[in-house]
Amino acid sequence: MTRLPLRLALPPLALFVLLAAPRPLAAQTTASTPLGPTQGLVRDATVTAVLHDISPSRLRATDSALVSFGTRNTLSDTLSSTRGIGAARRWLHAQMEAISKDCGGCLRVEYDPAMVEVMRDPARPTVNVVNVLGWLPGRDTTHVIVIGGHYDSCVCSLPGGGYDTTTTAPGADDDGSGSSAVLELARTFAKRYPHGLNATIVFAIYAGEEQGLLGSTHLAKRLKDGGYTVLAGMTDDIAGDVQAEDGTVDSTHVRIFAADPDNSPSRELGRYVWALGHLYLHGFTVNPIWRIDRIQRGGDHMPYVESGWAGLRFSEPLENYNHQHLPTDQFQFVNFGYLANVARANAMTVASIAAAPITPQDARAVREAHGASGGQAWALSWQPSPGAVKYEVLIRRTISPQYERVVDVGNVTNYVLHTQLDDEWAGVRAVDANGHRSMTAPLPSPPPLRSFNRAPEPGRGARGGSGPTP
Numbered sequence: 001m002t003r004l005p006l007r008l009a010l011p012p013l014a015l016f017v018l019l020a021a022p023r024p025l026a027a028q029t030t031a032s033t034p035l036g037p038t039q040g041l042v043r044d045a046t047v048t049a050v051l052h053d054i055s056p057s058r059l060r061a062t063d064s065a066l067v068s069f070g071t072r073n074t075l076s077d078t079l080s081s082t083r084g085i086g087a088a089r090r091w092l093h094a095q096m097e098a099i100s101k102d103c104g105g106c107l108r109v110e111y112d113p114a115m116v117e118v119m120r121d122p123a124r125p126t127v128n129v130v131n132v133l134g135w136l137p138g139r140d141t142t143h144v145i146v147i148g149g150h151y152d153s154c155v156c157s158l159p160g161g162g163y164d165t166t167t168t169a170p171g172a173d174d175d176g177s178g179s180s181a182v183l184e185l186a187r188t189f190a191k192r193y194p195h196g197l198n199a200t201i202v203f204a205i206y207a208g209e210e211q212g213l214l215g216s217t218h219l220a221k222r223l224k225d226g227g228y229t230v231l232a233g234m235t236d237d238i239a240g241d242v243q244a245e246d247g248t249v250d251s252t253h254v255r256i257f258a259a260d261p262d263n264s265p266s267r268e269l270g271r272y273v274w275a276l277g278h279l280y281l282h283g284f285t286v287n288p289i290w291r292i293d294r295i296q297r298g299g300d301h302m303p304y305v306e307s308g309w310a311g312l313r314f315s316e317p318l319e320n321y322n323h324q325h326l327p328t329d330q331f332q333f334v335n336f337g338y339l340a341n342v343a344r345a346n347a348m349t350v351a352s353i354a355a356a357p358i359t360p361q362d363a364r365a366v367r368e369a370h371g372a373s374g375g376q377a378w379a380l381s382w383q384p385s386p387g388a389v390k391y392e393v394l395i396r397r398t399i400s401p402q403y404e405r406v407v408d409v410g411n412v413t414n415y416v417l418h419t420q421l422d423d424e425w426a427g428v429r430a431v432d433a434n435g436h437r438s439m440t441a442p443l444p445s446p447p448p449l450r451s452f453n454r455a456p457e458p459g460r461g462a463r464g465g466s467g468p469t470p
C-alpha cells in the first residue's frame with residue numbers, strides 16, 4: 001500500500017489544488033487543410049474553351065444593333081420594325097432562335113410577357129413588359145441559374161425621361177452591354193453544351209428595368225410560383241464603359257455586388273465568383289463588393305435576393321454619370337474587349353455552378369450541447385445532392401471574407417464538426433466524380449428574409465431601377 005502514505009505526505013493545500021484542478025484534456029478539433037484564393041476549385045477544360053469562344057466583335061455587333069433601334073424605352077413604339085422596344089425584342093428573339101437552330105434546337109426560346117401596373121404614369125396605368133428568354137435545360141429542370149441583362153433604355157436623367165417614349169435613348173452601356181453579353185453567353189453555351197449541363201440555365205434579357213425592375217420581378221415571381229429553385233440570379237448592368245467622367249480608366253476589374261448578411265446565399269455566390277476569378281481570369285480581377293448594389297441604386301438581381309435566393313450584380317468599376325440615362329449613352333463609349341472579359345466572368349460562373357451537383361439544400365448546424373464536447377462541437381446536416389461523390393466543409397473566421405480551411409468529410413450528409421461556430425463560419429459544398437464543386441451552403445443558415453430598404457430616388461418611387469444617384 002504505497003498510495004496512502006503518498007497522499008498523507010502532501011500538505012493539505014496542495015492536495016486541494018490537485019483534486020480541484022480540471023482534467024488537462026486536449027481540446028478536440030477537426031483536422032483541416034488550408035485554402036488559398038482559388039478555394040480548392042478545379043479548372044475545367046470545357047469552361048476554358050467557352051471563355052476562349054467569347055468574341056468582342058460579336059458583342060460589338062449585338063450592341064450596335066440594339067443602339068440602332070433609337071429608343072428601347074419600355075413604353076416606346078412596339079409596331080415599327082426599325083424603331084422602339086418592339087423591334088428590339090423581335091430582333092433579340094430572332095437571334096436566340098438562330099442560336100438554337102445552330103445547336104439542333106437546344107434552347108427553348110420564348111417571349112415572357114407580363115401586364116404590369118406602372119403607378120407613376122397615370123396616362124398609362126399598365127404596360128406590357130416583355131422579357132426575351134433562352135432556356136438551356138439541364139438534367140435537373142427544377143434548379144435554375146439565371147444570367148440576365150436589360151434591353152430597355154431610357155433618358156431618365158432628363159425631366160420625365162422615364163416615360164419619354166420618343167427621344168433617342170441609345171443605352172449602349174445601360175444596358176446594351178449586359179444584353180449583348182447575355183446573348184453571347186447563350187451562343188457560346190449552345191455551342192459547347194448543346195445537351196445542357198446539370199442545372200438548367202436561363203439567359204434572360206429583361207424589359208422594364210428602368211421603370212422599377214419590372215421584368216426581373218416578374219420572372220423571379222414566375223420561377224417561385226412555378227416551384228423552381230434559383231441557384232443564382234445574376235445581372236450584367238452597366239458593364240462596358242471603362243472611363244469615368246474625370247478621365248480615369250480601369251479596364252482590368254469587374255465589380256460584383258453581393259448582399260448582406262455575411263452568411264447570405266448571395267455572399268456565398270460572391271465568394272464562389274471571386275475564387276473562380278483567381279482560377280480562370282488572367283489580367284482581369286473580380287472585385288467583390290459586400291453590399292447589394294451601389295448606394296441608393298438597384299438592379300435585376302434584387303428580385304432574386306428578395307426571394308431568398310443568391311443574387312449578384314456584375315458592373316464596370318468606374319461609372320460615367322455624364323453618359324447614363326441620357327442620349328449620350330453612346331456606342332463609342334463601350335469597350336468590347338473589356339465587355340468580353342465581363343462575359344467571361346459570367347461564363348465561368350454559370351458553367352461552374354451548372355456543371356456541379358446542386359448546392360446542398362436544407363443545410364443545418366446545431367450546437368452539440370449535450371454530447372461529449374460540452375458545446376464545443378456542432379452537428380452539421382444537409383440533403384444529398386444527386387451526383388455528389390463527397391462533401392467538403394469549409395471554415396473561415398468571422399472577419400475573413402473568404403474561406404480559410406477545408407475538411408473532406410466524405411460521402412455523408414451528417415458530420416460533427418469540432419470547431420466552435422460561435423467564433424467561425426462554415427459552409428458545405430458538394431463534389432462530383434470529376435471534381436466539380438458546388439457553391440457552399442452557409443452554416444449556420446442565414447436568418448429569415450428581411451426586405452431591403454430601397455431608398456427612394458429624387459422624382460422616382462421607392463422601387464426605382466438604376467436611376468442616377470442624387
Ligand SMILES: [Zn+2]
Nearest residue numbers: 174175237466
Ligand atoms: Zn441598367
